[in-house]
Amino acid sequence: MKRLLLLFIFLVMNTIGFSQETETKYDENLAKSLNADERGMKKYVFCLLKTGTNTTASTAETQKLFEGHMTNIGKLAKEGKLAVAGPFMKNDRNYRGIYIFNVETIEDAEKLVATDPAIKANLLEAELTLWYCTAALQETLKIHEKIAKK
Template sequence: MKKFLQTTLLTLVLSLCLGIAAQAQTKAKPATKKAPAKAAQKKPESGAEAPEMKTYYMALLKRGPYQPTDTAEVNGIQRAHMAHIRQIAADGKLVMAGPFLDNGDLRGIFIFDVASLEEARALTEADPAVKAGKLILELHPWMSQRGTKLP
């Protein structure tokens, strides 16, 4: 049941993101022919407005093997985790982050705007909660329309 809820929640989050991207795309005129992925990131020369797609990196943060019970330790790890999030957001590398609210094994997400999967991995692995083993990560390249925002 827990796996079903996690899968359902992840599906809902991704559906929301894809729905927003699709809604934004319907406002632009569709391109007349398909172009390779790299070419899709450039504006068409014909003047037609096609959505500019971009690769981001999504980190799924999962419950790790180390779950401290000492309140002071838990609070210290959480403060350091939040400071790390604020810093990478201030650096312009973190587009969005947030926890899942169902207290399951899937704890939260990071969406990075960085040059590579390796850079996203390094930023996530530098998180104090990941270093402590409280969180583990699953990282995926993810494409969305550039500039898409949640309402």
């Protein structure tokens, strides 16, 4: 009987503990500033960068185009148009990297892709897809600036 009473008390205490409301941390101003919907999410455009069709570019030309590619990434990030970018490690699928554009349409992303010298020269090929993700993703670059030494 004593075990049954202890089990009952344990179950009641757990039920009380789990049924209490947890404190919400919702920040309406932050949500609005990030254009978040009620789930804290928003639309982006995901860009998969693959090896392009240009296989005849010289080493010097390729280097210059990729310097322009990196400069363009920095420019788009500063403008708030690029939430995340980064290369893939060596792989057998010809995947080179990704962009997550902070725009809501493929058409807007196509305009941004057209500013990339490596894509214009067909060293890279861009595949664009609408993507739904946390609006907080836009804050990644601010945090990155605080942790990158170079």
